[in-house]
Amino acid sequence: MGADISMYRPEFLSRRFMPRISALGFRDLNEYLAFAGRNDNERRAARRRLLVPTTEFFRNRDVFEAFFGILKKPPFSERKKLTILSAPCSTGEEAASLAISCFQNSIDARIVALDRSLPSLRLAASGKYSKKALSKLDKNEIKRYFKEDGPHRTLEDGILKNVFPLCCDLGSELPLKTVDAVFMRNFFIYLTDDAQKAVIGKVKKVLADCGLLVLGKVERLRMDPAEWKTVDLESRIYMFRRGGR
Numbered sequence: 657m658g659a660d661i662s663m664y665r666p667e668f669l670s671r672r673f674m675p676r677i678s679a680l681g682f683r684d685l686n687e688y689l690a691f692a693g694r695n696d697n698e699r700r701a702a703r704r705r706l707l708v709p710t711t712e713f714f715r716n717r718d719v720f721e722a723f724f725g726i727l728k729k730p731p732f733s734e735r736k737k738l739t740i741l742s743a744p745c746s747t748g749e750e751a752a753s754l755a756i757s758c759f760q761n762s763i764d765a766r767i768v769a770l771d772r773s774l775p776s777l778r779l780a781a782s783g784k785y786s787k788k789a790l791s792k793l794d795k796n797e798i799k800r801y802f803k804e805d806g807p808h809r810t811l812e813d814g815i816l817k818n819v820f821p822l823c824c825d826l827g828s829e830l831p832l833k834t835v836d837a838v839f840m841r842n843f844f845i846y847l848t849d850d851a852q853k854a855v856i857g858k859v860k861k862v863l864a865d866c867g868l869l870v871l872g873k874v875e876r877l878r879m880d881p882a883e884w885k886t887v888d889l890e891s892r893i894y895m896f897r898r899g900g901r
């Protein structure tokens with residue numbers, strides 16, 4: 657699958673793969689992966705098991721409200737154009753939600769939507785969603801920000817133009833210069849402690865001084881208070897202090 661599975665927690669791998677491994681009668685994950693490597697359908701299924709592409713529009717709406725409350729104040733309100741990273745973005749619902757919120761709050765921003773899954777990114781780039789995927793939006797939001805497209809709805813061009821899909825493995829360096837904020841939710845739970853530290857290290861390299869990091873509510877990371885100021889504990893929003901202060 658081209659993925660380094662050593663970054664994922666063994667309990668997570670076991671939970672995701674053991675039922676399939678047992679059903680097919682393999683002894684362990686290595687035997688199963690060797691088989692999946694020779695079989696296109698199984699490889700696709702294995703990739704989905706590893707990558708968990710679940711996401712939704714405005715997941716934890718209160719977090720979006722808290723985040724945009726912060727963006728409307730200095731230093732962010734003084735910046736010309738913001739760059740916000742949604743990583744991993746899966747099929748793009750989080751990135752689209754950020755783009756919609758920026759529009760609603762008159763904030764000029766580009767949203768970089770990063771994931772290692774190309775099929776997920778293709779969906780994010782198309783902005784085309786099923787009615788089921790839109791179930792977390794209210795009718796007015798759907799009417800205002802989506803166009804009818806057969807059985808689907810497509811994000812309005814004015815919103816989609818601010819979403820920039822980027823294929824990247826979070827085990828590698830982030831191919832970005834500076835970002836003002838990073839949404840990194842529902843990802844660290846899958847990673848080993850070492851991999852969590854390594855990914856945070858990569859985020860620190862690209863996050864601007866006083867930049868924001870938004871973690872998922874389920875994440876169990878302990879943020880070093882010398883480097884990260886807790887801005888909103890409930891919403892898991894942290895401000896990066898380069899060099900520690």
Ligand SMILES: C[S@@+](CC[C@H](N)C(=O)[O-])C[C@H]1O[C@@H](n2cnc3c(N)ncnc32)[C@H](O)[C@@H]1O
Pocket residue numbers: 706707708709710711712715743744745746747750770771772773776824825826827840841842843872
């Ligand atoms: C549960 S989704 C989270 C989506 C979104 N952040 C949210 O909270 O709704 C997990 C995503 O992580 C991506 N992913 C898993 N491992 C990755 C890696 N090593 N590099 C980049 N993306 C990865 C998967 O492709 C999947 O889209």
